[in-house]
Amino acid sequence: MPSRELVQVSPQVELCVQAFGHRDGPAVLLIGGASRSMDWWDIGFCDRLAEATGGLVIRYDHRDTGESTWYPPGHPDYTFADLAADAIAILDALGLERAHLVGLSMGGQLAQVAALRESERVASLTLIATSPQPRAPDLPPTTGPLQAHYDTAVPPDWTDRAAVIEYVVAQDRAYAADWPPQEEAVTRERAAAVADRTACVQASHTNHYAMRGHARWRDRLGTLRMPALVLHGTHDPLFTIEHGIALAAEIPGARLLRLPGVGHELPRRSWDTVIPAIATHITDSTNRKDQRWPTASEPETHG
Structure with a gap:
C-alpha cells in the first residue's frame, strides 16, 4: 500500500495525502x-x-x-472556501497542473466551488450524493427518519474510543438505504481505524459544522465548461434525488446517473456501476482534443 505523506498547502497548514497508481496517466x-x-x-x-x-x-x-492540521474543537480557523482552496493547493504541492475532481457530499460542494474558482485546473467533475446548494428552499429537506436521528443522537465522550465508533456506525446506518451485516462490519472496522489515526477526534466531528459557510454559488454553475458527471442514490435521505437532478440540470452538459437503492453513501455493492462510470467519464474528458475548456464567454467546441 502506498505510504501517506504530509504536504504543505500554506505556511500554517499541512494535509495528509496518499496516492495510488501512476503519474503518467490522468490525475x-x-x-x-x-x-x-x-x-x-x-x-x-x-x-x-x-x-x-x-x-x-x-x-x-x-x-x-486524520493526520492533517487541526484546530481546537469548536474553533476552526478556516472557512468553507478555504477547504475548497485546499483541493487546488494539493495539486500545487504534488506538481500537478490539472486533475479530475471526484467529490462526495460536502466534497462535491467543495469540488463545485474549486471548479468555479480555478476552472483551468479542473479537467472534469464527478459529483456524488451532493447538492447545488445546501438548504435550498426549492429542494426537499432531509428526510424525516434521518432528521429524527439527528434530533436524538447524543455526542459521545470523545475520549472513549468504543463510544466514538458506535456513534459513527449509527450515523452511517442512518445514511444508508440498506444495511447488510457486511456493510456494518466494514464501517465498524473503518471507524476504528479513523479513531486511531485522527489527531483530535472531537475536532474532526465538530469543526466542519462550526466553520463559516460559502456565499451562494448555485447561480454560477451555468458558467462551468468542464465535463460533469452526477452520481446520486435514489434513496439518499440527506440530499434527496431531486438535488442530483437539479445539479445535473444546472451544469451545462452534465450527465446524471441514478444509483437505484443507494442512500447517502458509496457502498461496495455500487462499485461495479460507479467505478466504470467514473473511469469512462475521465477517459472521455482526457481524450477531448481541446484540453483547454472554453470560458463562459467563449463558445464550446467539440472538434
Whole structure:
C-alpha cells in the first residue's frame, strides 16, 4: 500500500495525502465529505479506480481530520472556501497542473466551488450524493427518519474510543438505504481505524459544522465548461434525488446517473456501476482534443 505523506498547502497548514497508481496517466483527486478523513475512500475503491483510469488517484485528510492540521474543537480557523482552496493547493504541492475532481457530499460542494474558482485546473467533475446548494428552499429537506436521528443522537465522550465508533456506525446506518451485516462490519472496522489515526477526534466531528459557510454559488454553475458527471442514490435521505437532478440540470452538459437503492453513501455493492462510470467519464474528458475548456464567454467546441 502506498505510504501517506504530509504536504504543505500554506505556511500554517499541512494535509495528509496518499496516492495510488501512476503519474503518467490522468490525475484524480478524491474529496471527502464533512468530518471525513481519507479513510472513507476505501483502499479497494482507490486501487480499482486507479487501474480503470490508468492514472493517479489521490485521497487526503481534510483539515481537522486524520493526520492533517487541526484546530481546537469548536474553533476552526478556516472557512468553507478555504477547504475548497485546499483541493487546488494539493495539486500545487504534488506538481500537478490539472486533475479530475471526484467529490462526495460536502466534497462535491467543495469540488463545485474549486471548479468555479480555478476552472483551468479542473479537467472534469464527478459529483456524488451532493447538492447545488445546501438548504435550498426549492429542494426537499432531509428526510424525516434521518432528521429524527439527528434530533436524538447524543455526542459521545470523545475520549472513549468504543463510544466514538458506535456513534459513527449509527450515523452511517442512518445514511444508508440498506444495511447488510457486511456493510456494518466494514464501517465498524473503518471507524476504528479513523479513531486511531485522527489527531483530535472531537475536532474532526465538530469543526466542519462550526466553520463559516460559502456565499451562494448555485447561480454560477451555468458558467462551468468542464465535463460533469452526477452520481446520486435514489434513496439518499440527506440530499434527496431531486438535488442530483437539479445539479445535473444546472451544469451545462452534465450527465446524471441514478444509483437505484443507494442512500447517502458509496457502498461496495455500487462499485461495479460507479467505478466504470467514473473511469469512462475521465477517459472521455482526457481524450477531448481541446484540453483547454472554453470560458463562459467563449463558445464550446467539440472538434
